[in-house]
Amino acid sequence: DTGVSQDPRHKITKRGQNVTFRCDPISEHNRLYWYRQTLGQGPEFLTYFQNEAQLEKSRLLSDRFSAERPKGSFSTLEIQRTEQGDSAMYLCASSPTRGGEGHYEQYFGPGTRLTVT
Amino acid sequence: AQKITQTQPGMFVQEKEAVTLDCTYDTSDPSYGLFWYKQPSSGEMIFLIYQGSYDQQNATEGRYSLNFQKARKSANLVISASQLGDSAMYFCAMREARGDTGRRALTFGSGTRLQVQP
Numbered sequence: 001d002t003g004v005s006q007d008p009r010h011k012i013t014k015r016g017q018n019v020t021f022r023c024d025p026i027s028e029h030n031r032l033y034w035y036r037q038t039l040g041q042g043p044e045f046l047t048y049f050q051n052e053a054q055l056e057k058s059r060l061l062s063d064r065f066s067a068e069r070p071k072g073s074f075s076t077l078e079i080q081r082t083e084q085g086d087s088a089m090y091l092c093a094s095s096p097t098r099g100g101e102g103h104y105e106q107y108f109g110p111g112t113r114l115t116v117t
Numbered sequence: 118a119q120k121i122t123q124t125q126p127g128m129f130v131q132e133k134e135a136v137t138l139d140c141t142y143d144t145s146d147p148s149y150g151l152f153w154y155k156q157p158s159s160g161e162m163i164f165l166i167y168q169g170s171y172d173q174q175n176a177t178e179g180r181y182s183l184n185f186q187k188a189r190k191s192a193n194l195v196i197s198a199s200q201l202g203d204s205a206m207y208f209c210a211m212r213e214a215r216g217d218t219g220r221r222a223l224t225f226g227s228g229t230r231l232q233v234q235p
Contacts, residue, residue, distance in 0.1 A: 033222060042121075042208045042225030043162070056222065089160060095221070105152060106223060108162035 002026060004109035006092050012115045013082055020078045021112045025094030032075050033106060034067055036060065037089040046090075049075060050097075082116045089113050119143065121209050121226035128231050130199045137184070138194040138229045140209030148214040151192040152223065153183065156206040165207075168192055199233045206230050 005024045013019050025032050030051050035043035046065070048056040051072040061067075064082075069075040079086055090113075093106035122141045130136040142151065153165040168176045168183045176183040184193040196203060207230075210223040 031221060035223075040227070042210070042228050043223075045222035045224070048222055058222075091162065093162070105164045105167055107164065108154075110159070110161045113160070 004092055004094055004107055006090075006109040006112050008112055009110060010113050010115075012117065015082055015084060015116055017082055018078065018080045019082060019114065020076055021090055021092075021114075022074060022076050023092030023109060024074045025092070026096075026107055027073075029094035029096050029107070030072065031095045031097060031106075032069060033093045033095075034075070034077050035091040035093065037091055037111070038087075043091050046077075079114075082114075084116045087114055087116045119226075120224045121211055123209055123226035123229050125229045126227075128229055130196075130231065130233055132201060132233055132235050133198055135195060135197045136199055136231065138196070138207050138209075138231065140192045140194065140226060142190050142192060142209070142211050144190075144211065144213050146213040150212045151183070151185070152210040152212070153181070153192075153194045154208045154210060154225075155203075156208060156228070158205070162208070166194070196231075201233050201235060204231060204233045 007022045032049040034046040037043040045058050046061050047067045049069040052069050064080045067077045089111045091111045093108045095104045095106045149170045151168045155163045166176050166178045166181045166183050168185045175185050180197045182195045206228045208228045209226045212223050
């Protein structure tokens with residue numbers, strides 16, 4: 001399977017615990033995005049990497065959230081001191097760079113569903 | 118103002134009929150892209166179709182076509198010959214070249230749940 005993969009698919013944690021999610025993008029894609037989707041809503045942008053550089057962060061990304069992409073390949077999203085409001089689906093997407101300012105589609109992974117109890 | 122508005126929370130369609138899912142957008146950026154994604158109950162977002170702001174013709178991909186009316190800022194998705202497997206959430210999204218939400222991030226609408234009836 002050469003699509004975007006995410007691990008784990010489901011995570012249940014107690015409030016106050018730290019969690020980390022992993023995303024493996026499509027291998028030739030150098031752009032990687034994290035989104036959060038709550039029930040009944042569309043995904044909301046969290047952060048964006050081009051290669052290993054984190055170029056954009058949403059205001060939604062509080063200081064309890066941190067994301068890395070150390071070698072420009074896989075990425076991790078960590079949430080510290082989880083709160084019940086963090087319960088959501090966390091989606092990762094990747095897209096290629098073909099040059100220019102083209103509006104290229106993003107390919108999404110299956111998501112990690114986080115439940116904070 | 119909402120960047121992407123999908124006014125139909127839910128739609129029903131009979132199998133083999135066509136259905137139109139509405140999407141309006143708001144941007145002052147002259148360069149933007151419009152996308153439609155399908156999200157089945159499994160949760161994965163599946164890319165369906167793309168329309169660029171400078172494209173002269175409406176995009177088509179198999180049974181999917183995008184009715185792009187630039188002056189009205191609408192980008193409706195038309196699904197022809199609906200199939201039972203088309204039952205899912207459908208999201209309209211936009212990427213602005215110089216938006217404030219991450220230079221290449223997508224802004225999504227709230228979605229439309231389509232149910233195809235046999």
